[in-house]
Amino acid sequence: MKDIAGKTAFVTGAASGIGLGIATALSQAGAKVMLCDIEEEALRKARAQLEATNADVDAVRADVSLKAELKAAADATLARYGKVHILVNNAGVGGGGPYGTWTDAAWDWTMGVNLDAVIWGVEIFGPLIESHGEGGHIVSTASIAGLISGGSMPYNVSKYGVVALSEGLRIELAPRGIGVSVLCPSFVRTRILTSQRNLPERLAGKLVPTPPSGPLAERFKAVREGVERGADPRYVGELVREGIENDWPYIFTDTEFEHHIEARFAAIKQGFDRIRGRTPAR
Numbered sequence: 001m002k003d004i005a006g007k008t009a010f011v012t013g014a015a016s017g018i019g020l021g022i023a024t025a026l027s028q029a030g031a032k033v034m035l036c037d038i039e040e041e042a043l044r045k046a047r048a049q050l051e052a053t054n055a056d057v058d059a060v061r062a063d064v065s066l067k068a069e070l071k072a073a074a075d076a077t078l079a080r081y082g083k084v085h086i087l088v089n090n091a092g093v094g095g096g097g098p099y100g101t102w103t104d105a106a107w108d109w110t111m112g113v114n115l116d117a118v119i120w121g122v123e124i125f126g127p128l129i130e131s132h133g134e135g136g137h138i139v140s141t142a143s144i145a146g147l148i149s150g151g152s153m154p155y156n157v158s159k160y161g162v163v164a165l166s167e168g169l170r171i172e173l174a175p176r177g178i179g180v181s182v183l184c185p186s187f188v189r190t191r192i193l194t195s196q197r198n199l200p201e202r203l204a205g206k207l208v209p210t211p212p213s214g215p216l217a218e219r220f221k222a223v224r225e226g227v228e229r230g231a232d233p234r235y236v237g238e239l240v241r242e243g244i245e246n247d248w249p250y251i252f253t254d255t256e257f258e259h260h261i262e263a264r265f266a267a268i269k270q271g272f273d274r275i276r277g278r279t280p281a282r
């Protein structure tokens with residue numbers, strides 16, 4: 001989608017971090033942006049911050065893990081701007097740990113915000129983007145953790161899901177004039193590690209049974225340090241704008257984890273090599 005100016009974008013998780021970075025970049029490129037987030041006060045501030053730059057933005061509160069609220073946010077976007085061209089499924093939470101620490105609540109919450117909401121976003125906004133015939137773009141925020149696994153299993157599973165959905169949709173939606181990109185950030189300096197500030201009341205106290213200790217605590221510390229030294233979300237926003245303009249299938253933020261992904265591909269290839277030349281019994 002070469003010309004973003006004058007188009008309308010709907011961005012989830014837009015009150016903070018990467019979502020706010022994307023909303024900033026798109027509005028600076030001349031798009032009208034509907035900011036969507038669960039956090040009322042942060043949303044109000046984000047909107048005021050962008051309006052102070054003369055950006056054409058509005059805001060709608062929604063818990064995207066509730067389909068009815070996402071649908072209502074889509075209705076509000078149409079009521080405000082008439083059309084929508086760009087969907088950014090970005091809201092996400094870092095919930096759940098490795099084997100042995102799982103809770104149903106952690107799986108429900110993480111899968112609900114990180115994956116169900118992305119599926120529903122496509123279901124709800126896809127037809128709206130198609131309807132005006134002007135083309136559009138869908139970007140969904142997965143993670144490097146959507147391409148290499150280990151650590152927080154619910155997070156990994158949800159993010160692999162976002163990658164799978166985006167790769168498949170890219171093929172299906174191209175003939176319908178909609179480009180699809182998946183954003184796979186490495187560490188970005190955001191509030192992701194305090195995601196539990198948005199834990200719904202119904203899951204309060206049910207997320208993690210014990211505080212992490214031993215090797216797990218070390219891992220958490222490394223992640224914390226990674227996020228603290230991570231990329232500026234405004235830089236990530238600019239990359240996403242560039243990705244939309246040039247229809248990039250994958251949007252990465254740096255090469256820090258590239259060798260891990262290469263190692264995964266090598267292990268997959270080894271799996272094929274092991275059975276190469278064998279004839280499957282039928």
Ligand SMILES: NC(=O)c1ccc[n+]([C@@H]2O[C@H](COP(=O)([O-])OP(=O)(O)OC[C@H]3O[C@@H](n4cnc5c(N)ncnc54)[C@H](O)[C@@H]3O)[C@@H](O)[C@H]2O)c1
Nearest residue numbers: 013016017018037038063064091092143187188190191192
């Ligand atoms: N920060 C990183 O290092 C990093 C790396 C890879 C991927 N990501 C992904 O980036 C995306 C954005 O996260 P971030 O790092 O900017 O964190 P963040 O916490 O700063 O921003 C996330 C935003 O999503 C909103 N949100 C959370 N639950 C919601 C819900 N149910 N409904 C609507 N909005 C909700 C939050 O209020 C917040 O404004 C997430 O999908 C995250 O998994 C982040």
